[in-house]
Amino acid sequence: MQNKLLVSVKILFVFLSFALSLQAQNRGSYWQQHVDYTMDVTMDVNTYQYSGTQKLIYTNNSPDTLSKVYYHLYFNAFQPGSEMDVRLQSIRDPDGRMFVDNKSRIASLGKDEMGYLKVSSLEQEGKALSYTEAGTVLEVELLEPIAPGGKTTLQMVFNGQVPVQIRRSGRNNKEGVALSMSQWYPKLAEYDFEGWHADPYIAREFHGVWGDFDVKLTLDKNYIVGGSGYLQNPQEVGHGYEAPGTQAKRVKGKMLTWHFKAPKVHDFMWAADPEYLHDTLEVADGPTLHFLYKNNPAILENWKNLQPKTALAMEFFSKHIGPYPYDQYSVVQGGDGGMEYAMSTLITGERTFGSLVGVMAHEMAHSWFQHILATNEAKHEWMDEGFTTFVSTLCMNEIMEEGKENPFENVYKSYYALANSGQEQPQTTHADRYGANFAYGISAYNKGSIFLSQLGYVIGQDKLMQTIKKYYEDFKFTHPVPNDIKRTAEKVSGLELDWYLTDWTQTTNTIDYAIKEVVADGEKTKIILDRKGLMPMPLDILVVYQDGTRETFYAPLRIMRGEKENPFPDLKRTVLPDWPWAFPTYEFTVDKPISAISGIVIDPSHLMADVNKEDNSYLSPQKPE
Numbered sequence: 001m002q003n004k005l006l007v008s009v010k011i012l013f014v015f016l017s018f019a020l021s022l023q024a025q026n027r028g029s030y031w032q033q034h035v036d037y038t039m040d041v042t043m044d045v046n047t048y049q050y051s052g053t054q055k056l057i058y059t060n061n062s063p064d065t066l067s068k069v070y071y072h073l074y075f076n077a078f079q080p081g082s083e084m085d086v087r088l089q090s091i092r093d094p095d096g097r098m099f100v101d102n103k104s105r106i107a108s109l110g111k112d113e114m115g116y117l118k119v120s121s122l123e124q125e126g127k128a129l130s131y132t133e134a135g136t137v138l139e140v141e142l143l144e145p146i147a148p149g150g151k152t153t154l155q156m157v158f159n160g161q162v163p164v165q166i167r168r169s170g171r172n173n174k175e176g177v178a179l180s181m182s183q184w185y186p187k188l189a190e191y192d193f194e195g196w197h198a199d200p201y202i203a204r205e206f207h208g209v210w211g212d213f214d215v216k217l218t219l220d221k222n223y224i225v226g227g228s229g230y231l232q233n234p235q236e237v238g239h240g241y242e243a244p245g246t247q248a249k250r251v252k253g254k255m256l257t258w259h260f261k262a263p264k265v266h267d268f269m270w271a272a273d274p275e276y277l278h279d280t281l282e283v284a285d286g287p288t289l290h291f292l293y294k295n296n297p298a299i300l301e302n303w304k305n306l307q308p309k310t311a312l313a314m315e316f317f318s319k320h321i322g323p324y325p326y327d328q329y330s331v332v333q334g335g336d337g338g339m340e341y342a343m344s345t346l347i348t349g350e351r352t353f354g355s356l357v358g359v360m361a362h363e364m365a366h367s368w369f370q371h372i373l374a375t376n377e378a379k380h381e382w383m384d385e386g387f388t389t390f391v392s393t394l395c396m397n398e399i400m401e402e403g404k405e406n407p408f409e410n411v412y413k414s415y416y417a418l419a420n421s422g423q424e425q426p427q428t429t430h431a432d433r434y435g436a437n438f439a440y441g442i443s444a445y446n447k448g449s450i451f452l453s454q455l456g457y458v459i460g461q462d463k464l465m466q467t468i469k470k471y472y473e474d475f476k477f478t479h480p481v482p483n484d485i486k487r488t489a490e491k492v493s494g495l496e497l498d499w500y501l502t503d504w505t506q507t508t509n510t511i512d513y514a515i516k517e518v519v520a521d522g523e524k525t526k527i528i529l530d531r532k533g534l535m536p537m538p539l540d541i542l543v544v545y546q547d548g549t550r551e552t553f554y555a556p557l558r559i560m561r562g563e564k565e566n567p568f569p570d571l572k573r574t575v576l577p578d579w580p581w582a583f584p585t586y587e588f589t590v591d592k593p594i595s596a597i598s599g600i601v602i603d604p605s606h607l608m609a610d611v612n613k614e615d616n617s618y619l620s621p622q623k624p625e
């Protein structure tokens with residue numbers, strides 16, 4: 001019945017042209033560390049073992065003297081008895097990719113199948129350092145502390161074994177991709193205003209230091225490589241990287257060295273397979289897209305059709321978030337689902353076309369939120385997965401011509417299921433410490449996406465889209481924190497939004513409003529509203545009359561200190577007095593008799609995440625004439 005009352009609310013994100021403040025956001029004494037990696041690595045494609053050297057120049061831009069550093073050794077997670085393995089066996093809803101037949105796949109890995117990353121020597125300025133391997137983290141005592149503003153050179157020899165594909169990286173994934181190489185090298189942990197983030201690799205989410213990567217990979221010459229970074233020696237490599245119309249000149253021998261440079265990134269992924277096909281596509285005024293996928297007849301058509309959609313997605317995100325700052329983006333078949341990396345993604349490729357475009361769009365959107373803004377996603381996973389879900393949902397609606405009036409309908413449905421499950425935890429929970437994967441997933445992706453779509457309800461859709469662009473422009477390459485998106489929205493809208501950030505992201509308070517009573521008052525009608533949930537919201541109320549006319553009423557929240565513009569410009573809107581949130585009920589009057597009213601509904605846009613919509617509408621017992 002409610003549908004009858006719905007105004008056709010087009011989630012029309014009208015992108016008003018507006019002057020962006022080009023001045024970089026000044027967050028007081030903001031600083032960030034810097035890393036420059038030079039790595040030279042040789043992979044044995046038969047044993048899946050590799051060895052290499054790493055020279056890391058670390059610049060300490062913090063105000064603190066550092067006497068220790070930490071590296072991530074992610075591949076050590078893929079060993080029986082690791083923290084990842086034990087967590088997998090103890091969480092109540094383990095990831096189905098990692099837990100099969102009621103058993104942890106990590107627990108049964110043999111010596112030749114497990115992953116490892118070992119450091120065999122580590123020097124600071126040419127002097128040997130002592131270090132301790134603690135699971136997936138290397139703890140290092142420096143000989144010379146690094147003073148504020150100082151630099152040091154750390155040189156390392158390391159070797160590793162690529163695990164059987166279990167999660168994200170690994171050998172021979174289920175679609176037969178030989179090497180999915182993410183989280184594969186000793187990676188310096190991030191040190192920021194909160195201190196060290198030497199998080200063990202247990203399940204998810206990363207936080208890294210930006211810098212320039214210079215990586216040489218030597219492996220069997222029949223393997224084709226794709227991933228992060230610009231290839232420096234395309235004429236020696238060929239495999240589709242050579243200049244169009246030219247032929248590569250390879251050096252003799254069984255091995256081939258690929259030399260990549262990736263500037264201003266915080267990780268480096270690569271994948272390799274002897275059966276990869278490699279296509280490229282230039283985006284107008286944008287980067288070169290690379291596609292690497294298996295020569296499998298069952299997927300070829302989808303992977304060809306994916307290419308123009310990828311160009312459209314790149315254009316969509318660049319237009320609505322901000323320009324993509326690299327000259328290259330690679331979509332590479334590999335891994336175990338979809339995962340975002342620097343200048344690239346690893347996705348599984350044996351999918352329906354819609355699913356293939358969907359995973360590409362989601363992972364590509366991460367380039368903006370996970371890679372270029374790069375919030376600490378272990379702590380604020382909703383700012384990465386959630387914002388990515390929001391923009392990729394809008395993107396899919398456009399590039400796949402889905403034409404959904406409310407593309408977020410299912411996003412909200414999942415959130416309601418979580419909120420009503422009793423298993424919800426606040427979004428301030430560390431990504432690894434949710435009680436259930438289900439609770440993490442919905443909180444990060446769905447509730448995180450609703451943070452933005454519902455913010456559009458609070459401040460107006462055009463203000464929301466301006467907020468996203470300004471947030472990107474002001475905070476790109478600076479690891480923004482929750483307050484930064486809130487302050488940006490406040491500056492764009494002129495509204496106070498602390499209550500919104502606090503309740504939505506730091507508590508499990510829910511929104512639940514109701515139409516309590518509709519009472520005849522002579523020639524007028526009194527409408528009494530009830531705030532049943534703890535989280536307050538401003539309310540749009542639509543009244544539909546028996547004669548088919550409609551009007552809206554808007555009850556701003558007093559603590560917003562202002563009002564949004566009329567979201568339904570075709571309808572007359574009455575701005576009511578502010579609702580002081582502490583008052584559980586609120587009353588207003590409509591200048592028509594109750595007999596003239598056909599129905600009333602709170603939030604006809606359905607963008608306010610009211611966990612119980614049953615009581616959000618009133619339907620007159622009288623039938624319209």
Ligand SMILES: [Zn+2]
Nearest residue numbers: 362366385388
């Ligand atoms: Zn994601």
